[in-house]
Amino acid sequence: MKRLLVILAFIAGAALIQWGLTALLLEGPIRQGPYYYQILILAGVNVMLAVSLNLTNGITGQFSIGHAGFFAVGAYVAAALSFYAGPGIRAATEFLPVFAQDGLLLLIASSAGMLAAACAGWLVGMPSLRLRGDYLAIMTLGFGEIIRVVILNIDAVGGARGFTGIPRLADFFWVLLGAGACVAVVRNLVKSSQGRALLAIHEDEIAAQAMGLAVTRHKVAAFVIGAAFAGLAGSLFAHFTMFLHTNSFTFVKSFEIVIMIALGGLGSIAGAVIGAVTLTVLPEVFRGFAEYRMVIYALALILIMIYRPQGLLGTGRFLGAGRALFKRAEKPGHAKDVAP
Amino acid sequence: MSAAASSSALLRVDKVTRRFGGLTAVKNVSFTVEPGQLFGLIGPNGAGKTTMFNLITGLYVPSEGTISLGDAPLSGLPPHRITAGGIARTFQNIRLFGGLSVLDNVKIACHLRHGATLIASVMGSKALRGSEAAIDATANRLLAIMGLDRLAHETAANLSYGHQRRLEIARALATEPRLLLLDEPAAGMNPQESLDLMHLIRRLRDEFRLTILLVEHNMKVVMGVCERIHVMDHGESIAEGSPEQIRRDAKVIEAYLGAG
Numbered sequence: 001m002k003r004l005l006v007i008l009a010f011i012a013g014a015a016l017i018q019w020g021l022t023a024l025l026l027e028g029p030i031r032q033g034p035y036y037y038q039i040l041i042l043a044g045v046n047v048m049l050a051v052s053l054n055l056t057n058g059i060t061g062q063f064s065i066g067h068a069g070f071f072a073v074g075a076y077v078a079a080a081l082s083f084y085a086g087p088g089i090r091a092a093t094e095f096l097p098v099f100a101q102d103g104l105l106l107l108i109a110s111s112a113g114m115l116a117a118a119c120a121g122w123l124v125g126m127p128s129l130r131l132r133g134d135y136l137a138i139m140t141l142g143f144g145e146i147i148r149v150v151i152l153n154i155d156a157v158g159g160a161r162g163f164t165g166i167p168r169l170a171d172f173f174w175v176l177l178g179a180g181a182c183v184a185v186v187r188n189l190v191k192s193s194q195g196r197a198l199l200a201i202h203e204d205e206i207a208a209q210a211m212g213l214a215v216t217r218h219k220v221a222a223f224v225i226g227a228a229f230a231g232l233a234g235s236l237f238a239h240f241t242m243f244l245h246t247n248s249f250t251f252v253k254s255f256e257i258v259i260m261i262a263l264g265g266l267g268s269i270a271g272a273v274i275g276a277v278t279l280t281v282l283p284e285v286f287r288g289f290a291e292y293r294m295v296i297y298a299l300a301l302i303l304i305m306i307y308r309p310q311g312l313l314g315t316g317r318f319l320g321a322g323r324a325l326f327k328r329a330e331k332p333g334h335a336k337d338v339a340p
Numbered sequence: 341m342s343a344a345a346s347s348s349a350l351l352r353v354d355k356v357t358r359r360f361g362g363l364t365a366v367k368n369v370s371f372t373v374e375p376g377q378l379f380g381l382i383g384p385n386g387a388g389k390t391t392m393f394n395l396i397t398g399l400y401v402p403s404e405g406t407i408s409l410g411d412a413p414l415s416g417l418p419p420h421r422i423t424a425g426g427i428a429r430t431f432q433n434i435r436l437f438g439g440l441s442v443l444d445n446v447k448i449a450c451h452l453r454h455g456a457t458l459i460a461s462v463m464g465s466k467a468l469r470g471s472e473a474a475i476d477a478t479a480n481r482l483l484a485i486m487g488l489d490r491l492a493h494e495t496a497a498n499l500s501y502g503h504q505r506r507l508e509i510a511r512a513l514a515t516e517p518r519l520l521l522l523d524e525p526a527a528g529m530n531p532q533e534s535l536d537l538m539h540l541i542r543r544l545r546d547e548f549r550l551t552i553l554l555v556e557h558n559m560k561v562v563m564g565v566c567e568r569i570h571v572m573d574h575g576e577s578i579a580e581g582s583p584e585q586i587r588r589d590a591k592v593i594e595a596y597l598g599a600g
Contacts, residue, residue, distance in 0.1 A: 003464070185462050192461035192468055193451040193475055196440075200448040203437035210397060210431075212423035212452030212515050221458055 010180055018173035037172070041240050043280040044175035045233045048182045050260040050276035051269060052229035055186055057258065058266035059195065060222045061202030063133060065254045066124070066140030067230050069147040070117040072249035074231025076157050078113030079166045079238040082106070086167060106169040110178075110235040117231025118224050120147070125223040129216055144254050152246045162245035163238075170239035178236050182229045187269055189225070198222055202267075263304060265311030274312060350375045350551050351396070351427075351519055356405035358388075358395055365391040367575040368405070373519070373553055378545060380566030381555045382586075384595055388575040389555045390432055393523050396553075397429050398422040409519065424452060428517035430508040432524045432555075438497035442488055442507055445496050446479040449514035454478060478514060485547075486510040486540075502533050506540075513544070519551045520544070526558040534558055538565045563587065571595070 021040070025033030053067045082105055089108060093101050128139035157163045189195045197218050200208040209215050238244050256279065264275025282300075286293045304312070349372035358366040366388040373379045381389050394400045396407055398419040407414045414422055437445050456471035483489045486506045491499060496507060505525055512520060522541070526534045538561055545552055556562045562569065563583045571579040571586060573595040579586060586592055 184464075188464040188468075189458075189462055192464075193447065193455040193471065194458055194461040196444055196448045197451050197455070199440060199444070200437050203439055204435050206399070206419075207431065207435040207437065208448070209399075209419040210423060210429055210435075211449040211511065212420050213448070214418075214420045225462070 011177065014173045014176040014180070017176065018171055021172055039280060039284055040172055041170075041175050042237075043277045044172065044179050045237045045240075046257070046260060046276040046280050047179045047273050048175075048229055048233035048236075049257045050264070050272040051179075051182050051186055052226040052233070053257050054261045054267065054269065054272040055189070055198075055222045055226040056219075058261055058268070058272070059190060059202065060198045060219055062129065062219060062223070063137045064140040064223070064226075065137050065251065065258055066142075066144035067226075067257045068249045068251065068253035069124075069140075069144035070121055070227040070230035071234040071237070071253065072144075072147050072151060072246070073120045073227075074110075074113035074117040074234030075238040075244055075249070076151055076163065076234075077116040077231070078109040078235030079163055079244055080157055081112045082109040082167055082169065082239065083163075083165060102167075102169045105167075106174060106235075106239055109169070109239065110232055113235035113238075114228045114231040117234065118228040121224040121227025122220065125220040125227075129219040129223060141251055141254070144249075144251055148246045148249050151249075158244070160246075162243055164243050166238055166242045166244065168239060168242050170236045175236050175240070178229075178232050182232070183269060183273070185225065185229070189222075190269070194218070194221075259301060261311075263301065263311055268311070271311050278312075348374060350377075350410060351553065352406075352408050353392075353396070354406045354408075356392075356395060356402045356407060358391055358400055359403045365575050366395065366572075369572065369575075369577050370405075371570045371577070371580060373551055375518075375551055376545070376549070377551055378541070378565055378567045379551070379553045380562045380569040381553060381572065382557070382559075382562055382569060383572035383578075386574070387572040387595075389572060390523060391575075392572070393429065393521055393555060396422075396521065397427060423515050423517075426516075426518035427521065428512035428515045428519075429521040430505070430512055430523055430525060432527065434504050434508055436496040436504055436507060436511070438495070440496060441492065442494050442496050442499065443479055443483065443492040445507055446482055446510050446514050447475050449511045450475040450478050452515050482510045482513055485513075501528050505529070505537075509540075509544070513548065517550065519553060522552060522554045522556075524555055524557060526556055526561045529558075531560075534561050537561065541565050 021037060024030060025037040030036070049067060049071060053064065056062050056064045086105055089105050090101050093104055096104070124140065124143045128136055128143075131139060151157060152160055190198075197208070197213050200211065200213060201215055201218055205215055260275040260279045261272045262275070263279060264271030264273070283293060283297060286296055289296065351373040353369060353371050356366060356369050357364065369388075369392065381392060383389050391400065395402055396414070398414065398417055398421070402415050405415075409425055409427060412425060414425065417425070437448060440448070454471050454474040456468040460467040460471070480489065480492070483492055486509060488503060488506055488510060491503065496504070499507060509522070509525070525541070526537050529537060541552060541554070542565060544550060554562070554566060566583060569581065569583060569586045570577065571589070571592050578591045578595060579589045581589070
């Protein structure tokens, strides 16, 4: 009961914030309001991407760099659904007020996007999560690019021209709900024994197996949940921008998400949130220096990696998936007492 | 193998061979462990004892031969299924989840018997709270038994060597095994610690009604605690019997001291 109240309060709060933002930024006195509003939306989408990738890269200690692929699957599947089936669904729900029609359509499209991304996550995860470290990284990178090229060649979703005509159904209210759901699910998972199993896999796979954990199953589960929320992020992104192009889903986007969680602290949920917001807002702040922007951005990252390798909020416990590659070396054997 | 022994045995290793390329690490080894027994597996360095452990726990698959627990064949099952079947182990070169707390190390092993499902965990449902309470109680009880309760919130990697070994045993017990495999539990311990360990091993066997298979180099521990001993050398069985028989066995003395 208490949980239901918290959820209702969160929804009400999100609606209130949306109302405030509409009054202030979209129809209000602030110059460039819509631009700030757009940054807020992108920050929310990036929070979902970072928190969901953190489940695999930070907590389970696997190194995936194909998250943009699941983001793309969610975006295109959801957008295609509301573009092609939207009018039919609206006709069937005509008796509802317009905002409820919008919400219902968005929910249906987002569910489809999440489901599709989760299936893609399962298909990629099953074979590749048996691999370790750099092999997994290469496999996920390859997958991300395959998805992008496949979409580029599907004419029904615009191909190289891009997908236009997607209805605008998402606003900051929905992004806030999506990000809230993502954080809640990941947090619940991490605090449960399922989450401890993921931490154990991060620490030592052999010992985790010996404790009776089905290592591959746990890894795939984390990966699939992460992919599903990347799909949700994609769906909300598509229904806000109303236009999709495969250029938004290249491996550069995947790396951006990896950098967000490295910056915030691998394994920390709050870190992922802060990393995502920082890396959405910072480039906009530096937009004035156009050509120096990427230089400053890169410098900031290098400095953080040197002086704070655990990330801004890292617990120091997870120095990252990369370290797991090197710590496999066995401890030296002990002197042995061989007297009979 | 006599028919009587085979019907009551808990662990049966039958003509097991394991080759790594051209190297035969374990060659045609057979032994049976009766329920409730304290069984020792000894031999000089490179005798194939740890390979035998890895074969029993599923990290390696036998090239030939079969291993079974009770009536269930184990060969070919993945390690986590074997643990689920009732075999737990510790590692020769300690493999704790070093970055996690002592309590979490044990809680992770409780997941096998008491863990909530993925759906319940994600939703944070009532089933999850019940399972977490059971896990918490079990883990704390095991830490108390192993004398680690005051260190519950310490990071595992910061524990002393002896405490880390005890934590490995606590963690193995949390999977609720029928058969406990201890891989050199006394390695690196001083005589007093070894003595304490011997008492502890006996106590665990009685308290948890365990069968224990022990690989050990420390002869004092092996002779003091084991009821039956199997000796390996260069991957082959060379003797089996009570501690007294093994102590006097000419082949065993030769294997350890070299041919006179």
